[in-house]
Amino acid sequence: MEYLIYAGVIIASMFFLLLPFLYGSAQVNFFQELDPVKKRAADQEQNIKDDIESTKLALRDLDMENKIGKIANEDYEILKDELLEEWKSSENQFKQIKRK
Secondary structure, three states: OHHHHHHHHHHHHHHHHHHHHHHOOOOOOOOOOOOHHHHHHHHHHHHHHHHHHHHHHHHHHHHHHHHOOOOOHHHHHHHHHHHHHHHHHHHHHHHHHHHO
16 A cells, blocks of 8 residues: 555656656746736836946946046036936836835
8 A cells, every 4th residue: 555655656756857848848837936027027126226226336436537537527517417317217217116
């Protein structure tokens, strides 16, 4: 009797391991995310976070270049306003995604 149980467990585990070979790995991915909409939202959220970080870095670099005299003050103010507007826009997009 116990040999039948052992044989059943072995056959079931072999079937589980052979599923990707029988049906293709794309169809038998037990660990893939079930909801692609959530995945897209997470990707979009990460992209906006990356945009915010790159804008912060650009502002830091712009500040440094102004301090060493590489950029004129008029140009600095224009570029700074553009970057701050971009940052504000990205923050608003991030807040909208978080509300959903």
